[in-house]
Amino acid sequence: MKKKSPSHFDKFTKRKSNAAIKEQFKQEKRKVKKEREEYFDKKKAEARALNKRTPTGPRTPDTESKQSPSSSRQSPVHTRPVVTEQMPLNKxxxxxxxxxxxEAAEIVKKGLVKVNNEVVTEPGHKxxxxxxxxxxxxKIFLAKNLVYILLNKPKDYITTTDDPQxxxxxxxxxxxxxxxxxxxVGRLDRNTSGLLLLTNDGELAQKLTHPKNEIKKVYAVTLNKPLEKKDFEQILQGVVLEDGLASxxxxxxxDMKDKTQIGVEIHSGRNRIVRRIFEHLGYDVRNLxxxxxxxxxxxxxxxxxxxxxxxxxxxxxKHFSKGK
Structure with a gap:
């Protein structure tokens, strides 16, 4: 008897056994514990190195807020250490x-930045x-406190800090x-809803938007008509758009009873990539x-x-693995 091949729907429609779930949970706990220990070991090493350089002055108590940001509207404080060494201008x-x-690199290249009253057009200028x-x-300054806000964006809002219109x-x-x-961090179209992260942490924003890190996004898509099997298979194989292959x-x-409802997991950050994939095959995306x-x-x-x-x-x- 021929063995049934795995379905493309397994990840979304089949549940793992309780034993498998428990084992996965244990592995995740061990992984988190290891990452936490490595994180604090690194911080301790940095603190020891800093104390060696600046051994004077009494220790100050830890004032970092332990209150969960999700339970309060008060912004949690993530303090950035004072930076004295050189860094690239765009950083x-x-x-x-x-x-x-x-984006900062483009601003510099356009000649919009002055360093000590001199225009600089090289993003890597120290x-x-x-x-x-x-x-x-x-005049701009280094942000002292880092802020991380997770928004569930509604439709009809644009993903910019200001708009000329x-x-x-x-x-x-x-x-x-x-x-x-x-x-x-990244963009969502005006008519696309869902998760959007906002921050002043440029280093993290760089990590989360750089193509090499393959950050995963999952979208719930509603089409104007059921997605046909041939088109389903075509999307899995890849669709050639005007700016290259999209997969x-x-x-x-x-929902197996309503094939206009599609789940898509993708790591590409190209502009309107999910909409363009379906539009290329003749579908209208009603909701994304x-x-x-x-x-x-x-x-x-x-x-x-x-x-x-x-x-x-x-x-x-900050400690994600590639393809998270």
Whole structure:
């Protein structure tokens, strides 16, 4: 008797046995414990090295907030250590909370940045915190406190910090969440809803948007008509678009009785990639919702609402493995 081949729907429609779930849970706990120990060992080593360089002055008590950001509107404090060494100009701009590092590089190349009253167009130009740096004539500083906000974006909001046409932006939703200047990590189309991370942590934003890290996103897609089997298989094989081959990591019918409801897991960050894949095959995407981003979910976040990341979530993002 021929053995039945694995279904593309298994990941979405089949449940693991209790024993398998328990074993996976144990492995995850061991992994988290190991990462936590490595994280704190690293911090202890950094502290010892710092004490050797600056042995004077009494120790100050740890004032880091232990309150879960998800249970309070008060912004948790993630303090950035004072930076005295040189760093690339685009990294400095990113750490100021103005933009991500790649966007900062473009700003520099356009001649919009002055260092000590001199225009600099090289993103890798070395600067320190003591230099006077202006972007579009406005002086910027390194952000002292790092902020991480997870938003469940509704439709009809654009993913920018401001808009010349005075359309609604995601910053209108988070309002007075923080005094720090935060910006979106990646983009969601105006008519796409779901998870969006906003932060002033340029280093983390760089990690989460760089193609080499293959950060996974999961979307719930609603089509105007049932997805046919031949098109289902074509998407799995890859679809050639105007900017190259587009492929997904996992594709499944979210509801076997309603084949207009599709689940898509993808790591590509190309512009409108999910919509363009289906449109290329003659489908109209009626609704597109990002339900998972880099391991973060929409749990307990209603549409149009937001929360701060917990300290554990921040650590997990900073120590993610490729393809998370």
């Amino acid at each position: 400095f701009i990113a750490h100021s909370g103005l933009s991500g590092r790649r 600067v320190t915190a003591t230099d006077e740096i202006k972007v579009n004539g406005k 005075n359309r609604k932006t995601v910053l209108d939703i988070i309002g007075r969440a923080t005094k720090e200047r935060v910006y979106p 997904v990591d996992v594709l499944a019918y979210a 919702d990002r339900v998972i981003f880099a391991g973060l979910t929409k749990k307990n976040i209603e549409r149009g609402k937001w929360r701060f990341l917990t300290e554990k979530e921040v650590r997990d993002l």
